[in-house]
Amino acid sequence: MKIPYLIVLSVSFTFATVGTPKLSPEASVAMQKELEDVARVGSVMVDGDVCQKIVTEQAKGFLFVTVPRDRFLAGDNYDVDDAAFNTVKKTLIRLSHLASFPADVNLWMPIERHPGKIQLVIRNRNEMSQFWNWGELYGDMDPQMETVLKTGQRVTVTNKPGWISVLAPVYNSLGDVVGLIETVSQIKVDAHENVK
Amino acid sequence: MRRLQARFVFSFLMAMYSQVLFAADLEALPGFLRSDPFGAIVAPDRSGADLASTLYDAQHRIMLTGSRGGYVSFHLVVKLPLPGLYTLDVKISDPTNKVQIDLFREWFHLTDSDKHYYPDALIPVHSTYSSRLPEPDNRIPQQTAQAFWVDVYIAPDAHPGTLSGSATLKAGTKMMTLPIQVTVLASVIPKEDVVTIDHNSYGSSWLAQQFAASYQRNPDHWFESDQFFGLIHAYHRVFYEHRGIFHQLGYGHSGKVGPEFAPVLDGSGKRKHITNWSLYDRHYGPLLDGTAFSPSRRGPRPIPFVYLPINPEWPASYEFWGEAGYEAEFVNVVSEMERHFREKRWTQTNFEVFFNHKKRYKGFPWDGDEVRFPKDLKYFNEYGRLLKEALPADTPVHFLFRADVSWDMEQQFKVLDGVVKLWCAGGGILSFYKDAPKMLRNRGDVIWYYGGPPSVTDSSAAITEFPLRAWLWGVNGYVHWLTVSPGEDPWFHFDGGQTALVYSGERFGLTEPIPSIRLKIQRNCLQDLAVLDSLKGRKSLDSLRAEAARRYNDSSLDDWWNPRPALADLPSDQWLGSAIDDATRHTQQALQHPAASAAHKVHQYALSLQAEAK
Numbered sequence: 001m002k003i004p005y006l007i008v009l010s011v012s013f014t015f016a017t018v019g020t021p022k023l024s025p026e027a028s029v030a031m032q033k034e035l036e037d038v039a040r041v042g043s044v045m046v047d048g049d050v051c052q053k054i055v056t057e058q059a060k061g062f063l064f065v066t067v068p069r070d071r072f073l074a075g076d077n078y079d080v081d082d083a084a085f086n087t088v089k090k091t092l093i094r095l096s097h098l099a100s101f102p103a104d105v106n107l108w109m110p111i112e113r114h115p116g117k118i119q120l121v122i123r124n125r126n127e128m129s130q131f132w133n134w135g136e137l138y139g140d141m142d143p144q145m146e147t148v149l150k151t152g153q154r155v156t157v158t159n160k161p162g163w164i165s166v167l168a169p170v171y172n173s174l175g176d177v178v179g180l181i182e183t184v185s186q187i188k189v190d191a192h193e194n195v196k
Numbered sequence: 197m198r199r200l201q202a203r204f205v206f207s208f209l210m211a212m213y214s215q216v217l218f219a220a221d222l223e224a225l226p227g228f229l230r231s232d233p234f235g236a237i238v239a240p241d242r243s244g245a246d247l248a249s250t251l252y253d254a255q256h257r258i259m260l261t262g263s264r265g266g267y268v269s270f271h272l273v274v275k276l277p278l279p280g281l282y283t284l285d286v287k288i289s290d291p292t293n294k295v296q297i298d299l300f301r302e303w304f305h306l307t308d309s310d311k312h313y314y315p316d317a318l319i320p321v322h323s324t325y326s327s328r329l330p331e332p333d334n335r336i337p338q339q340t341a342q343a344f345w346v347d348v349y350i351a352p353d354a355h356p357g358t359l360s361g362s363a364t365l366k367a368g369t370k371m372m373t374l375p376i377q378v379t380v381l382a383s384v385i386p387k388e389d390v391v392t393i394d395h396n397s398y399g400s401s402w403l404a405q406q407f408a409a410s411y412q413r414n415p416d417h418w419f420e421s422d423q424f425f426g427l428i429h430a431y432h433r434v435f436y437e438h439r440g441i442f443h444q445l446g447y448g449h450s451g452k453v454g455p456e457f458a459p460v461l462d463g464s465g466k467r468k469h470i471t472n473w474s475l476y477d478r479h480y481g482p483l484l485d486g487t488a489f490s491p492s493r494r495g496p497r498p499i500p501f502v503y504l505p506i507n508p509e510w511p512a513s514y515e516f517w518g519e520a521g522y523e524a525e526f527v528n529v530v531s532e533m534e535r536h537f538r539e540k541r542w543t544q545t546n547f548e549v550f551f552n553h554k555k556r557y558k559g560f561p562w563d564g565d566e567v568r569f570p571k572d573l574k575y576f577n578e579y580g581r582l583l584k585e586a587l588p589a590d591t592p593v594h595f596l597f598r599a600d601v602s603w604d605m606e607q608q609f610k611v612l613d614g615v616v617k618l619w620c621a622g623g624g625i626l627s628f629y630k631d632a633p634k635m636l637r638n639r640g641d642v643i644w645y646y647g648g649p650p651s652v653t654d655s656s657a658a659i660t661e662f663p664l665r666a667w668l669w670g671v672n673g674y675v676h677w678l679t680v681s682p683g684e685d686p687w688f689h690f691d692g693g694q695t696a697l698v699y700s701g702e703r704f705g706l707t708e709p710i711p712s713i714r715l716k717i718q719r720n721c722l723q724d725l726a727v728l729d730s731l732k733g734r735k736s737l738d739s740l741r742a743e744a745a746r747r748y749n750d751s752s753l754d755d756w757w758n759p760r761p762a763l764a765d766l767p768s769d770q771w772l773g774s775a776i777d778d779a780t781r782h783t784q785q786a787l788q789h790p791a792a793s794a795a796h797k798v799h800q801y802a803l804s805l806q807a808e809a810k
Contacts, residue, residue: 058769069774076773078556079569085561086517093515123558125509127452137556192419195399195447195454 031101031185032156032164038098038183039154039168042105045091048172051107051179053084054121063111063119063138074137080121089122092181096124103185104128107170110149110179116141121179127194128184130157130165134194148180162187220282221275222365222372224251224258227345227717228656228792231273232313233304233334235341239312240655244792257375258363261803265352266385266723268378269716271302272344272363276329280367283326286346288361288378294354295378297361298347299323302713303699304334305690307653314652316712317686317699318345333703335688345713348378349493356382383806389722390729391666392500392644392673393440395697397680399454400444403427406680406700410707419456423707425478428456429488430708431680432499434698437492438711438719439726443503443675445552450559451509458505459536461529465521468511470532477540484542498544501618504595506530506549508560508575523582530586537593548618549583550598551576566602566622569769573604573611580615600646603768605629609636618642620675623665624780627758633670644673649714651692659714660721660795661787664748667725668741668756680709721795724802731805747797748790755786 062077070076092105106129107122119138123129131142144155148167157165163186170179225231229248230238237245251270253259262268274284288295300318307314313336321344330339346363361376404411404418407427411418418424428444435442446457456479460472482488486496508514511529516522537547551564562572580597587595597615601608602622606629609619619636623645626632636643645666650658666674682696683689687703693712701710728740738753745751761779763771777784 067774069777070772072773075554075556076568077769079769080555080561082561082571089561090515090517093513120558123450125451125514127448127450127559135557190401191455192399192401192404194450195401195452195457196445196449 028164028187031187032158032166034099034101035103035164035166035183035185036154036156038095038103038105039166039181041098042092042095042181042183043154043168043170045095046088046107046170046179046181047091048170048176048178050084050087051109051121051170052172054080054088054107055109055119056081060112064114078137085122089124092122092124095181095183096126099183099185101185102126102128102189103183106132106182106184108145108180108182110141111138114138118142118145126185126189128163128186128189129182130160130163130184131182145180149177152177219275219277220280220365220367220370220372222284222363222374223273223275224363224374225271225273225343226251226793226796227269227271227713227720228796229271230315230656230713231271231302231341231343232315233330233336233339233341233343235273235275238314240653241792243655244796247793247796253377255375257377259377259379260348261379261381262348262350263381263383263385263723263727263806264350264354264356265387266350267716267720268348268350269720270346272346272374274329274342274344274365275340276367277340279329281326281328282365282367283324284344285324285364285366286344286361286376287323288348288359288376290354290359292355294351295359295380296349296351297323298349299325300345300347300711301325301327301331302343302345303687304336304339304343305652305686305693306336306688307651307690307692309651309692310653312653314690315343316652316690316693316714318711318713318716319701319704320706320710345716347716350378350380351493352384352387354380356380381806383727383809385723386726386730387494388726389439390725391663391671391722393663393666393718393722394443394501394644394673394675395435395440395679396443396445396675396677397431398445398678399448400424400428400446400456402680407702407707409702420475425456425482427708428479429482431698432483433489433492434709434711434715435679436489436494436497436499438715439722440715440718441499441501442679443501445503445550446505447507447510447552448559449553449557451507451514451553453505453507453510457503458510459533461511464513464525465516466524466528468525468529470529470536473536480542481540484537484540484545486544498542500544501546501548501596503548503550504533507551507553508564514560523585526582527586530583534587534591534593534595538591543592543594546594546596546618548596548598549579550600551579552600565600567599567608567768568603568771570604570607570611570767573608576608576612576615580612596642603771606632606764607768613639616641618644620644620646621671623647624776626669626671627756627780627783628760628764630757637670637672642673643671644675645669645671646675646677648694649676649679649697651694652690652714653692655790655792655794656713656717657790657792657794657796659718660748660798661790663718663721663725664744664795664798665756667729668745668753717795720799724795724799727802727806728798731809734809735805743801744798747801748794749787751786756783758782 056079095105104124118141154168165184169177302315303317304313359378364373447453459470462471486498512522512525553564598618599616600620678695679697683691697715698709
């Protein structure tokens, strides 16, 4: 009895707080179109070879290690090559400027030898993502992400009400899809969300 | 026959009622002994139960003694074995009104972990309080006891001497009175604290959740409303009134800045500049000039520390990191900030340049918080350079580069000498470096350490370990990393409160936060530390500290430090969390579970020294 009550309360509060996102269908389509354009350009501009150099071997080595006495082991060993990170992040920021509204372009990378898992590698200033659960180092790969990685096709995702993400492939010099970008925005931006 | 039955029922009820009234009781307990809703002392405090009657003299009067400029506190427990109405009246006769009573009803939280009730949130009530047991809103089946926290405030200019008062319980026709005697000492508790106790928080969206009714009345503009800013100021005030400070970090791990935490920027590159201070000044103006504290007993005073919104993405865009544009944006905007603060005469506050981000949260490629990889330190040096460039050498505005350090602190103390001036160090690892506090303070740096509040399921004295340790260690302060997050349902499904020392008062019709027992106990400990430290002219500081430690838990000063472990000589990125736990085992064992009366014994020590001084 209590759990359904809490769920209802929580959902009610969320809608009361954020407000039910409303935008005319035309405007929503226009946003989606812009995000698709950003994603298309991003696929060309983001250098997959550099992306593959971002997460260090030490970080990869600890990513799935669990030690009961050391529950932050993976996070404590998470490290990146800052030169590669900065190069790609700057590109992602510039890509986000192509949108006429606040948008982020995030980088996601699959994890070698761990099929079905994916990690967010770079986030940006609006702290928006339709897929990232705050704080997680890696997560299960969403089927739509898997589609992008397997087929190289762009996929538009509107799973969460009020959110639009366009997923697009990132290629390396061999022509392999090595990651994906998530171009994302919200119909109603919450200025206080994720300020933590 | 029917008449006989009625008579019997009436007589039976009268007899029961008389029993209830006869058994109604009012008990005074020292602040360190918390009652449960059935009149028993909660399990974690029972180690001090032998001192339960120490408040009483031979005539069963409540005897209180306190210095001026502070508080003396105790619990009153109303006990009714059967449901019924009651009125509690607490008063002190002071015609000058320099000694005042603050009465709080104690909320009993049901904890999810052990399914027991613990009192913590304190609901302000009038000194004459009428209700019934079981208390309707606390909804405790078979509740037979209601506890109240009593603060006796003694103003700094109160007359030394003795005052009388009383606590009176009325239940039906039965009345019971406990006389109270307050002895006001001539000594005055120093206004300045010897350790700064900080209460940290992140962002402000939690305010809309905890004050949902207020938010719902104005959802579109609540975050720009007077109610919103008034609420923020009220949070600062509740901590200030309890001898603490409050921090609100205004940006996220990828650099998103809340609108009320920063001025509005416009432009890019060398044309980037501040266009609007409106929200920032409404937020911070009353805090930085001190007027937000005008309604408080401690009086108006600018906050001593505040976070700036500066992060790798603000004010300069990370798009330009390492380029001329980044430097131009950073230097120009920070220069404008310095000018604004100077023109406003906000010169008594330390404005903290602080990087909270961690690379595991994917915003930036270096750790600002708790650096583990030494290569990240180059970013600190670069921001130190930019900051120097932005600020006039003779500015009266205090910008302070702060770093929160753990793994790599020993290295950072060396490498960032002259760059970082405020260190906030993990307590476990700092315990390896006994010489660090003195070394840092000698060169003019400020050193705090950090941890989190204890659970209500710990001994009532657990909260006092942090300020006491800070004083024993010789550091400037202590940070509770999160203090405003009591969980989804602190009232009936409590998580223990390890991220909360205050609660929303909205449930009780209040528009402000309410304090907790733990916050009160911490405040009283801070009073004692301020008193003890002020006596260092008569006794050596080391001897004061040693005796306080002995009385607290029969420890020596060395028990509060750990020997430097072998891992301290390894590169910090090779340390394991479990190895740190092993290396801090000595203090964990020596100091764990302080007895409920531990801080009370330090208080007695402070009182005895004051008596000697007299």
